[in-house]
Amino acid sequence: MFSHITIGSNDMARTKAFYDALFAATGGPSGITDANGRLIYDHRGGRLLITRPVDGKAATGANGGTIGFTMESAKEAKAWHEAGVANGGTSVEDPPGERTGSAGKMYLAYLRDPDGNKLCALHRIES
Template sequence: MFTHIMIGSNDLEQARRFYDATFTALGGKPGEMDARGRLIYLHDGSRLMITTPIDGKPATAANGGTIGIAAATADNVQAWHDAGVANGGTSIETPPTERPNGAFVAYLRDPDGNKLTARTPAKK
């Protein structure tokens, strides 16, 4: 359905530290800068792109938006959460936890305020 998701950042190096740490915790690879100065993460056919806004205004987080990231195991979700908090992210909502449907879920805000979740597939 999607070709990519792009979010804004006011500090690409800080975003790189955060996303490199969280995505490698899930078994992904560090991001790479493209020719336009965008930070790009590729994994299993998905692409997350992070950029400074082209209009020159500050990047802001989407109010009500959440980016969901697939994780294989509860240990991966916990590692993602721990790596995010250690690299400038903020733990939000509840601590990493199993949901009634059996999915293990954690939530973070990245250093720019974007809301993220990592979760395992539901079991029920």
């Protein structure tokens, strides 16, 4: 359904270091910077773009918004979370771990990136 997700940043160098660490924790490549100065991450069929807001105003995190990343294992989700915290992210929500809800059993880990965007690592645990 989605072709890509784009979020804003106020400090592209800081943001690149943060997201490069997250993607490295899941076997993904470092971001590339295009001719317009946007960071682009392609991994597992998804595309994340990060840019300075085109209106010149400050980037802010979406209130109520979350960007979810699919993980291949709980171990990978934990490594993703640890890489984020070590590179300027903030752990939010409950601590990383297993949860059971209407969608079944899963391992979840939540972060806010340095610009306040809320991110989630999700691994579905098979019954």
